[in-house]
Amino acid sequence: MSKPRVAIFDFAGCEGDQLQIVNLEEGVLDVLGQVEIVTWREAMKEQSDHYDIALVEGSITRKGDEERIKAIREKAKILVAIGACATIGGINCIKNFQDEKFVRRYVYGDKAHWYNTYAARPVSAVVPVDANVHGCPINREEFVQVLKALLQGKKPFIPDYPVCVDCKKAGNVCVLLKGQFCMGPVTRAGCGACCITEGAYCWGCRGLVDDPNMDAARELLGRFGISAGEALGQIRLYDGYGEEAR
């Protein structure tokens, strides 16, 4: 049996997720041993239009992106969004709440008219996505888990419970107990609660769970003296395209 052909594409993003794949180091060879990478701008020269699995990083921010991602979708049997920009829109969506012209000028200066950008959005806003590897950046172990599941023809296990579950399994002190705010109770788990384990709080980079209790979140924020506006800002940091951020 020939190895599945994998192509890696990037859209608007920092390429940090591709870096995570490269950072698998020896592990990357094990993973790549199972597949044939045919397109990867970040790591190789050759390009091919024949692939089974497309890994897509970055958000869609202009009309041209749309055409490109649709063409990728047509060629790929399986399309996987990797990283917050691709799965939920990510940091790029912060600009959706600012004046488009101002943002364009701020970023591109006097070349602003060259770039016909629009509101940033996740890949799934344009084409159907078969699997998401959430996070900013992605968790390397989870990436490998998802890839293995896809190679097995099985639906990857992407948790639909909050980060608190990972946090308890990691044996962390709940940051709320330490008097700090945390997005963990409404944020999708799967990261192993890495930020809390390292002494930070959860910023919500994996997006909200399917049925977040926003009433409870607002109550929680109130307890920490955080205004509704600030709370919205925290959600918009990564999940600006999501329903709860509008």
Next chain:
Amino acid sequence: MGSPSPYLPGLATIMKIEEQTAMEKLFVVRPNDGKPLGHKPGQFVEVSVFGVGECPISVSSAPNKKADFEICVRRAGNVTNALHNLKAGDVIGIRGPYGTHFPVEDLKGKDLLFVAGGLGIVPLRSFINYVLERRKDYGRIIVLFGARTPADRLFKAEIASLARRPDLEYLETVDVGDASWKGNMGVITTLFPKFTIDPKKTYAIMVGPPVMYRFAIAAARAKGLADDHIIVSLERKMKCGLGKCGHCQMGPVYVCQEGPVFNFAAIKNLEEALS
């Protein structure tokens, strides 16, 4: 470990696969040790596709002396999808049989009213065939079968021969018919006015989707059946089959241990049983 792991499945080989509908396949399975499963009608097994996972599936064949048994599987999640992708000769894992069974002994001499909704025919088929192999041990037999559409009807050939039997009354319906369908249309309870029973001698054995029970039980009660003359088999999420993992719990009851077959009278006041 001093004692064997209760999670360790036995290996079994898929002998034959028969496509039933677009969603369901029937698998003939033979334990590699050649020993019969030793199940009773209504029990289930935990089926493993190694590397994918494990899930509970009811045994659809009647117990017999042969090692082969049958499971009918709907494509629903990762494990059942993987099962559908297997072929004859492939090896799977089997634990069990688990759970309670239909009271085949207690019901001897009684009239039996089988109510099968959709996939509910799968465990009931085990009992129906068991009864037919011992036909004279049981009284009158009525089988009601309801499917969503004609295309969703399972065991079509078997059902056809069942319908021709003189020693059994067979009624069926589909929720939604098609151009070729000449039979009854409507939910399964619409079949109830079409027959009469002696409620003292009759036991109803019902298996179907959760939504079916409330209506079918009401219809059975309207026919004069006492609650302890109604037997149901309930579906729940199960992970261990051993009364440990907690997923199948309804009130103090673990469905994998005290069920899946229950006398309705015993669970009718359980908050989560049939709501």
Next chain:
Amino acid sequence: MGGDMNLAIIEKEGLHLFVAELLRRKNTVVGVKDQSAVSSIPGDSGFYTYAPINSPEELTLSFDVTLIPPKKYLLPAYEQLLTFNLSPGSIKADAPKEELIVFGVHPYDIIAINQMDKVFSTVPQDNHYLERRKRTTIIGVDPVKIAPRAFWSSMGADTVAGGFDLMLTDIGQCYVMEVGSKKGASLLKMAPKTREAAPAEVKERDKVRTEARKRCDANRLSFSYLELPSLLDGKEEHVIWEEKSHLCFSCGTCNLVCPTCYCFDVRDDVSIDLKKGSRYRTWDGCLLSDFAQVAGGGNFRGHRADRYRHRFYRKGQFIYRRFGDIACVGCGRCSAQCPSDIADPIAVFNRLKEGI
């Protein structure tokens, strides 16, 4: 040192030497540490955790409550059950091999372990758990510091009659050490500077326990915990379930930190070359939204309020009806760690008792 002592006295220095001796004999000892010593996060100081110890100095016996109960050693957060080849032929069960001494377990947590023992030894037995349990030595200690949300004194969990190998009580100058098993008796022989407890010292132990119980009574159930099963009868439609669960995140914290919660999920993992695999179990919780959801999509406990209610019924009635135990020992972990502070059993049960 005399022959068989059931109640011994060990000097504080002797206990130190005892722990050193256990370590010297290459035992794996886990004990309670300040969380900051484990996580290296300064802000974690003041919270306690079970972790391996390498010297007697690392051990804390004057903790109030640990973040996660010692169940993590008997039913680990992730536990491999089987290993196999994907093209089957070989499949084998994993057997725990390591022996473990858990040094410093409060009575309420021992009661919780006794309950888990009952659950996992009920036929069909779970030999993975039982094997681990057999290889675990429990050295109990009576609490001297009371956790702010603890209420074990009103859950019949201030003392425990069995389930430990040794049980320590700090009576000031020294510890009273009660032997609870043969294993405990042979351990005691390893301990230097022990002697039989004098009646006055046993009395002192009672006093220490009474003091602790009184301080724990600051939070309490307003009625006997044995009334819980009947109290919950017919309260399924009470407004409290809807009202309280309005703020439930379905995060499962109350389940995961509970010493009597044992539910788990079972999953398969595969090697990167897709040739070998393993089956493992991992903590699950009935508060999580998909806990009762079947593959077809149907969810038998799809509403937040139903899941919230299920947990309290499980604590106060279901486990009692099944195994004869009230499945809450009053450790207060759920009360303290629930993000919305809606998990406190005494808040719920006392209100049900008041009938409002």
